[in-house]
Amino acid sequence: MLFRKFSLIIYALLILIPLVMVALTSLKTLQETFRDPLGLPDDGFQWSNYSAIFQEQTMAGYFMNSSIVTLFSVVLTLFFASMIAFGITRMNNWIGNLLFGLFTLGMMVPAQVNMVPLYSLMLDLDLTNSLLGLILVNIAVTLPIAVFILTGFMKTLPRELFEASTIDGAGNWQIYMKIALPLSLPSLSATAIFLFVMHWNDLLYPLLFITDNAYKTLPLALLEFQGEYSTNYPMLFTGVILASAPMVIAYVFLQRFFVAGMTAGAVKG
Amino acid sequence: MKISKMIYLFFIPGLLLYSIFFIYPTISALFYSFTDWDGLSDAYQFVGTGNYERALTGDTIFRKTVGNNLKFMLVVVILQTIVALAFALIVLKNTKTNLFLRALYFFPTILSSVSVAFIWSFIYDPSLGILNQILELLGLDVLRQNWLGNADIAIYSLAITQVWFHAGQMLIIFVAGLQAIPEDLYEVAKIEGASKWQTFRKVTWPLLAPSATIVIAYTTIQSFKAFDLVFAMTGGGPNNSTQIIATYIFDVAFRSYNFGYASSISVLFMIIIAAITFLQFKALRSDRISY
Numbered sequence: 001m002l003f004r005k006f007s008l009i010i011y012a013l014l015i016l017i018p019l020v021m022v023a024l025t026s027l028k029t030l031q032e033t034f035r036d037p038l039g040l041p042d043d044g045f046q047w048s049n050y051s052a053i054f055q056e057q058t059m060a061g062y063f064m065n066s067s068i069v070t071l072f073s074v075v076l077t078l079f080f081a082s083m084i085a086f087g088i089t090r091m092n093n094w095i096g097n098l099l100f101g102l103f104t105l106g107m108m109v110p111a112q113v114n115m116v117p118l119y120s121l122m123l124d125l126d127l128t129n130s131l132l133g134l135i136l137v138n139i140a141v142t143l144p145i146a147v148f149i150l151t152g153f154m155k156t157l158p159r160e161l162f163e164a165s166t167i168d169g170a171g172n173w174q175i176y177m178k179i180a181l182p183l184s185l186p187s188l189s190a191t192a193i194f195l196f197v198m199h200w201n202d203l204l205y206p207l208l209f210i211t212d213n214a215y216k217t218l219p220l221a222l223l224e225f226q227g228e229y230s231t232n233y234p235m236l237f238t239g240v241i242l243a244s245a246p247m248v249i250a251y252v253f254l255q256r257f258f259v260a261g262m263t264a265g266a267v268k269g
Numbered sequence: 270m271k272i273s274k275m276i277y278l279f280f281i282p283g284l285l286l287y288s289i290f291f292i293y294p295t296i297s298a299l300f301y302s303f304t305d306w307d308g309l310s311d312a313y314q315f316v317g318t319g320n321y322e323r324a325l326t327g328d329t330i331f332r333k334t335v336g337n338n339l340k341f342m343l344v345v346v347i348l349q350t351i352v353a354l355a356f357a358l359i360v361l362k363n364t365k366t367n368l369f370l371r372a373l374y375f376f377p378t379i380l381s382s383v384s385v386a387f388i389w390s391f392i393y394d395p396s397l398g399i400l401n402q403i404l405e406l407l408g409l410d411v412l413r414q415n416w417l418g419n420a421d422i423a424i425y426s427l428a429i430t431q432v433w434f435h436a437g438q439m440l441i442i443f444v445a446g447l448q449a450i451p452e453d454l455y456e457v458a459k460i461e462g463a464s465k466w467q468t469f470r471k472v473t474w475p476l477l478a479p480s481a482t483i484v485i486a487y488t489t490i491q492s493f494k495a496f497d498l499v500f501a502m503t504g505g506g507p508n509n510s511t512q513i514i515a516t517y518i519f520d521v522a523f524r525s526y527n528f529g530y531a532s533s534i535s536v537l538f539m540i541i542i543a544a545i546t547f548l549q550f551k552a553l554r555s556d557r558i559s560y
Contacts, residue, residue, distance in 0.1 A: 004359050007355075007356070007359065008356075008359060008360070008370060011352075011356060011370075011374060012370060012373055012374075014433065015373055015374060015376060015377065015433075015437075016373070017399070018388050018389075018392060018399075018433075019376075021388075021391070021392075021399060022388055025391070033397065034397065037391075037394075037397040037398070037399070037402070038399060038402065080282045080283035080286070081283060083279040083280070083282070083283065084279060084280055084283045084284070086279055087276050087277070087279035087280050090276055090279075091276055099280060099284075103287065106287070106291055106292075108539075108542070108543060108546070109291075109295055109539060110490070110493060110494050110515070110538065110539070110542060111494070112494065112496055112514075112515040112518055112519070112535070112538070113295065113298060113535045113536075113538055113539050114291070114294035114295045114297075114298050114535065115518070115519070115522070115535075116298060116301070116308070116518070116522045116528050116531045116532050116535060117293075117294040117295075117297040117298050117301060117528075117532065118290065118294040119308070119522070119523075120308055120528070121289075121290070121293065121294055121297075136286060136289075136290055137290050139283075139286050139290075140286045140287050140289070140290035140291040141290070141291060143283055143286070143287050143291075144287075144291075147283070171273070171275070172273060172275055172276055172279070176279070197378075197379055200381070201380070201381035201382065201383075203381070203382060203383055203496075203497045203500075203501075204496060204497065207500075208523075218381075219381045219382075219383045219497075222381070222383045222384065222387075223383050223500075223501055226387070226501070231394070231397075233387075233391050233397070236387050236391075237387065237388075237391075239387075240383075240384040240387055240388070243381065243383075243384065244379075244380055244381065244384055247379050247380070248379070251376070251379050255372050258375075258379065259371070259372070259375055259441055262375075262378055262379075262438055262441075263438065263441050263442050263445065
């Protein structure tokens, strides 16, 4: 039993120490970090890195871009995917199954496979350096997993519900809005969190399509701090903390949903 | 019951975006893989299977890349699965402490790869890094390393980072799988006097196979897609020792402007992933016992 407890503590420390180190370093000067990388700051916590990063970087702009891209990507993916899931469930025939197969096949294709032609397509459509471009690609790329999870859930809803509404004269749109969507709320929220984490943290597509500072999202901006600040870890970690803050706060309050959502993506994926 | 044809309208927005931004690029990757397109000019020539021959026979970097990817995958799959399963068994019961620990172990999953890359670059830093300092404190100076700068070990340093990043997520999947095993099976095993190991071997493991399949398949695919982490931590260096297929495609396409060749590597990449996933599902399925 002692060994078990010991292992649990070691693993906990392996997670905690790096996180504490990040917070601590962001509150130290560069000199202090070089002199004593792991020690406490000499003259109390320094908030100067935080004010410096807001002065030197257009942090507010990066936050705005990340928020816009994430919000629209998540909401629209959920909207389109739930419509497809509803269509597949409602049709319940070979055409529906075929469409389901077409979407789920997409889960097997890693994003890096089509990044080359996708890049030239975006150039042709004039969708580089555009938040709209990022949103459209995000939706297309996460539709497969969202369709997969939502269809799996909607198929468990009793068919009689839909059929009874049809007899009552409700159209498909009404059934979708008034019955399918509200009943799918648990699965929608799990998928929403999965998508939220994925889009907020995405690096690949901003890296491919965005070169203009005005459209950079947080992960891309953060990556480029590396070029600017090199091994100035206090500044890099200040960036890490700011970029992760919304996700961490959401995690603390919605922990159970996060765990459910992030594993729904894997379990059913 | 007859359903109105209007149901097809539900597919339109999604199908449209999926076709334009996903299916079309995937298919054109196949098309461009037979050309020498540079990605910029309008003109390109068909080179037949030239790109594939080059990748499979002539390109030593590509061969190295596949090797790196397999090393990375093996370390991550084995280590991550063992860590996740071992700890899932310990924190299985829903006590307050266990719920807290699970949430803590899961935490790195919500960070961005770039953040994780920075954190671990600092840990591995040869002079500032916590890892070398701890080794020194323990009197193990001989083990001090330039963890990301040494071409022999850099890929393993990255693999450890990946395990730190995602083991918690796999742990949760195992917990879900383990909690679904009916309690009375353990009761029976206890009554029959089965040892702990026998119980694990005969009850837990067979019933755990579905979650194990998911974890292993997911981890494998994830380790092939570790693009962000590699890109931000080493950029594929030193001397291509941490170049994985995904970062190599990026290099060939966007640094050497050889879109045709990059496309052919993309196609091979897809075939490798499909083959590995297929084999794993087959191997793990045949091992399954039904009750």
